[in-house]
């Protein structure tokens with residue numbers, strides 16, 4: 001096997017192995033980064049919900065005094081404000097959602113799905129966890145969810161313990177059997193933000209393919225330059241010296257000398273070779289004379 005073939009084979013094998021390994025590591029890294037990005041968006045959505053609820057509680061709920069017990073304005077309920085605003089967002093971006101669910105909800109819309117109920121049950125069995133990150137696969141791709149428990153504080157129980165305590169207008173709107181019977185400090189539900197993972201994951205995969213392609217192209221270019229250098233600096237002069245040596249050994253003493261200029265190792269070799277050949281010539285001539 002020639003020098004060039006062996007050289008290309010070894011370098012290509014080393015490159016392919018190294019590239020495959022780094023592509024795997026890069027893919028893992030990019031996917032982890034994509035998850036971090038998605039989680040950050042989910043956290044911003046939760047924070048936006050907090051802000052909406054804070055605003056409603058501070059600015060809208062106090063307006064309730066202006067209305068009688070019979071006239072219940074649901075826009076004064078912080079969870080209603082949050083749910084309505086995020087429902088609107090969900091219509092524009094169907095893969096994104098923020099849901100305020102309760103196992104026994106006031107509004108039937110807030111009844112949890114199977115996977116949402118599962119999250120609420122996990123919070124109920126572990127009151128110490130303040131946050132849960134889960135992932136599930138859907139027909140449109142994987143979805144990441146960030147959830148927080150909803151705990152019924154004593155002040156919530158005016159509207160969520162018994163219908164008799166709740167504003168009559170609220171009971172008239174939602175009925176006497178929905179969203180009541182909550183216990184003080186009970187984890188009654190969860191705020192669940194869902195953000196699609198499919199696009200960031202696809203972008204991560206695409207970035208890996210792009211990088212592998214770029215590295216591959218750079219490698220081919222470098223390999224071409226290395227091949228040219230190897231041929232000009234090593235293979236061609238050695239072939240020339242081998243040809244001269246071959247001809248001299250076959251007795252063609254008139255074969256012209258091959259001299260390579262410069263001071264690299266091959267040039268030194270060609271000079272030594274020529275000196276050896278001249279010594280051989282004079283030795284032969286001495287022998288012929290004798």
Ligand code: HEC
Pocket residue numbers: 074077079080083100101102104105106107108110150151152153155156157158159160167170174179189190
């Ligand atoms: C003035 C009455 C009132 C008070 C006080 C109140 N809520 Fe509600 N809550 C409601 C109503 C009405 C709804 C249904 C809103 C809707 O239609 O989306 C609701 C909805 C919810 C929901 C969404 C699930 C569901 O039941 O539909 C959660 C969770 C919730 N409330 C938790 C709380 C918590 C926690 C507190 C205390 C910090 C609280 N609520 C205080 C009236 C109240």
